[in-house]
Amino acid sequence: xxxxxxxxxxxxxxxxxxxxxxxxxxxxxxxxxxxxxxxxxxxxxxxxxxxxxxxxxxxxxxxxxxxxxxxxxxxxxxxxxxxxxxxxxxxxxxxxxxxxxxxxxxxxxxxxxxxxxxxxxxxxxxxxxxxxxxxxxxxxxxxxxxxxxxxxxxxxxxxxxxxxxxxxxxxxxxxxxxxxxxxxxxxxxxxxxxxxxxxxxxxxxxxxxxxxxxxxxxxxxxxxxxxxxxxxxxxxxxxxxxxxxxxxxxxxxxxxxxxxxxx
Amino acid sequence: xxxxxxxxxxxxxxxxxxxxxxxxxxxxxxxxxxxxxxxxxxxxxxxxxxxxxxxxxxxxxxxxxxxxxxxxxxxxxxxxxxxxxxxxxxxxxxxxxxxxxxxxxxxxxxxxxxxxxxxxxxxxxxxxxxxxxxxxxxxxxxxxxxxxxxxxxxxxxxxxxxxxxxxxxxxxxxxxxxxxxxxxxxxxxxxxxxxxxxxxxxxxxxxxxxxxxxxxxxxxxxxxxxxxxxxxxxxxxxxxxxxxxxxxxxxxxxxxxxxxxxx
DNA sequence: TAGTGGTCTAGACCACGTG
DNA sequence: ACGTGGTCTAGACCACTAT
Numbered sequence: 001x002x003x004x005x006x007x008x009x010x011x012x013x014x015x016x017x018x019x020x021x022x023x024x025x026x027x028x029x030x031x032x033x034x035x036x037x038x039x040x041x042x043x044x045x046x047x048x049x050x051x052x053x054x055x056x057x058x059x060x061x062x063x064x065x066x067x068x069x070x071x072x073x074x075x076x077x078x079x080x081x082x083x084x085x086x087x088x089x090x091x092x093x094x095x096x097x098x099x100x101x102x103x104x105x106x107x108x109x110x111x112x113x114x115x116x117x118x119x120x121x122x123x124x125x126x127x128x129x130x131x132x133x134x135x136x137x138x139x140x141x142x143x144x145x146x147x148x149x150x151x152x153x154x155x156x157x158x159x160x161x162x163x164x165x166x167x168x169x170x171x172x173x174x175x176x177x178x179x180x181x182x183x184x185x186x187x188x189x190x191x192x193x194x195x196x197x198x199x200x201x202x203x204x205x206x207x208x209x210x211x212x213x214x215x216x217x218x219x220x221x222x223x224x225x226x227x228x229x230x231x232x233x234x235x236x237x238x239x240x241x242x243x244x245x246x247x248x249x250x251x252x253x254x255x256x257x258x259x260x261x262x263x
Numbered sequence: 264x265x266x267x268x269x270x271x272x273x274x275x276x277x278x279x280x281x282x283x284x285x286x287x288x289x290x291x292x293x294x295x296x297x298x299x300x301x302x303x304x305x306x307x308x309x310x311x312x313x314x315x316x317x318x319x320x321x322x323x324x325x326x327x328x329x330x331x332x333x334x335x336x337x338x339x340x341x342x343x344x345x346x347x348x349x350x351x352x353x354x355x356x357x358x359x360x361x362x363x364x365x366x367x368x369x370x371x372x373x374x375x376x377x378x379x380x381x382x383x384x385x386x387x388x389x390x391x392x393x394x395x396x397x398x399x400x401x402x403x404x405x406x407x408x409x410x411x412x413x414x415x416x417x418x419x420x421x422x423x424x425x426x427x428x429x430x431x432x433x434x435x436x437x438x439x440x441x442x443x444x445x446x447x448x449x450x451x452x453x454x455x456x457x458x459x460x461x462x463x464x465x466x467x468x469x470x471x472x473x474x475x476x477x478x479x480x481x482x483x484x485x486x487x488x489x490x491x492x493x494x495x496x497x498x499x500x501x502x503x504x505x506x507x508x509x510x511x512x513x514x515x516x517x518x519x520x521x522x523x524x525x526x
Numbered sequence: 527t528a529g530t531g532g533t534c535t536a537g538a539c540c541a542c543g544t545g
Numbered sequence: 546a547c548g549t550g551g552t553c554t555a556g557a558c559c560a561c562t563a564t
Contacts, residue, residue: 029540029541031540031551031552031553032552032553033552033553057529057530057531058530058531059529059530067553067554068553068554068555069554069555070552070553070554070555071552071553071554073531073532074552074553076531081344082526083526087531087532088530088531088561088562089530089531089532089560089561089562090529090530090531090532090560090561090562090563091529091530091531091561091562091563092529092530092531093530093531106525106526107525109525202526203524203525203526204524204525204526205522205523205524205525206522206523206524206525207520207521207522207523208471208493208516208520208521208522208523209493209516209520209521210473210474210491210492210493210494210514210516211473211491211516212491226489228473228474228475228491228492229473229491230471230472230473230493231473233520234525251473253471253472253473253474257470257471257472257496258470258471258472259468259469259470259471260468260469260470260471260523261466261467261468261469262369262370262372262466262467262468262469262497263345263346263369263465263466263467292559292560294532294533294534295533295534296533296534320548320549320550321549321550322548322549330534330535331534331535331536332535332536333533333534333535333536334533334534334535336550336551337533337534339550350549350550350551351542351543351549351550352541352542352543352549352550352551353541353542353543353544353548353549353550353551354542354543354544354548354549354550355548355549355550356549356550
């Protein structure tokens with residue numbers, strides 16, 4: 001038994017090595033801590049520990065997985081770096097959630113030119129179910145005509161309309177998502193998604209362009225047709241890099257800007 | 264002596280603790296590995312190890328700083344995560360450089376809608392010295408009227424003009440930077456800056472907006488005045504978070520998009 | 527006082543790259 | 546065969562939080 005197997009196994013000992021010295025080394029080597037990381041991720045995925053809750057302590061997990069605390073620590077460190085877990089000295093390690101203020105700014109990068117941070121208000125325009133058009137089905141890795149949910153809304157920053165969003169979700173993952181349910185909810189959508197529908201957005205990829213406002217979008221945003229807008233095409237992913245949201249946003253950047261840090 | 268002092272010191276031993284038990288604990292606690300990290304950063308900053316070169320091995324550094332290899336490893340890991348160093352198993356740890364293909368994409372996020380990755384050609388329009396206008400002096404943390412260098416250029420992707428840039432640099436840091444010097448150089452500017460002027464860009468912060476092309480910019484980019492453009496305002500920083508570049512870019516996003524990953 | 531994560535050490539062994 | 550970084554372990558102690 002050696003560390004190359006997909007099953008949980010610790011480093012080869014001298015004795016074990018001499019016993020298997022004739023076996024060819026498997027070409028796929030996976031460190032123990034990555035195997036532990038995979039196990040922890042699994043538990044997150046199936047909801048053994050829910051967003052906001054603490055996971056077991058490092059010593060507990062070390063006992064459970066029969067590895068040293070240091071190996072568990074390494075696995076957790078990686079997951080913390082990927083924003084799946086949050087470590088708090090003296091308290092424990094917690095499942096990350098979009099409820100924290102910190103997480104919200106990670107996915108909404110629009111800031112006002114002057115004045116207050118981004119407290120915003122969402123205005124729901126539409127929520128209906130339809131069959132996925134091809135250009136939506138492809139990024140969501142669905143078959144064309146599979147059911148999807150389409151949400152349209154605007155965001156206002158202190159009364160000023162700044163964003164118009166079209167949000168597409170796989171219908172099978174968001175069965176109870178209706179206009180009524182959404183209208184009754186006030187808060188970030190990703191919080192609703194993770195608490196009510198068990199789907200947590202982990203990372204997203206955006207394509208940003210400048211374009212002239214089409215008539216329909218211009219009307220929604222209260223600008224003249226042809227007005228320059230930031231177009232933000234987002235695909236969001238959950239555990240296992242599975243795409244679970246396509247979002248097309250149009251941002252008015254006369255009094256706001258999109259903040260990005262390169263490092 | 265304890266780990267709280269700014270000078271290099273390892274964890275308090277039992278004996279030492281009993282000897283200093285009356286001393287109040289300093290409120291500023293700095294782990295050993297962070298002290299080592301600061302020392303390594305210093306060596307990078309003064310150019311003891313140059314971009315692309317290997318730094319001493321972990322055991323060597325452990326000996327030099329009189330700490331364990333594990334502590335050096337932790338310090339290096341942080342610096343690697345910040346893209347200041349690059350670790351290569353079996354070979355050593357190297358000072359990061361903008362010469363690597365990998366680094367280029369970190370700071371130029373424009374990709375073509377279809378086809379090839381971003382091989383581009385820079386066309387120099389202008390390079391002159393002047394006194395810093397206030398709106399440039401402030402982000403560069405210079406006094407108004409201090410000397411700056413202004414570079415104007417365009418970028419073409421397979422013959423198509425996509426970017427017009429105005430690049431402002433502190434005159435004192437870039438003394439030998441002239442139109443002739445630039446014209447003789449072909450390659451990424453950040454490579455020139457780090458090899459010829461000892462200034463390495465580490466991170467940058469960008470503000471992105473959509474706007475209608477002004478006449479001058481439109482002419483440079485070969486589009487109609489009023490055409491929607493992506494406006495990218497960048498401030499770049501070197502070691503110690505000192506700002507050393509202000510860059511205003513106008514991107515044509517008809518056949519290109521700005522790629523951004525949220526995580 | 528007890529429990530959590532955070533730091534530091536020392537030693538063994540593994541994987542990778544180069545002679 | 547050797548040197549590099551990478552993994553894993555075990556144990557001690559520190560810093561933070563709650564009770």
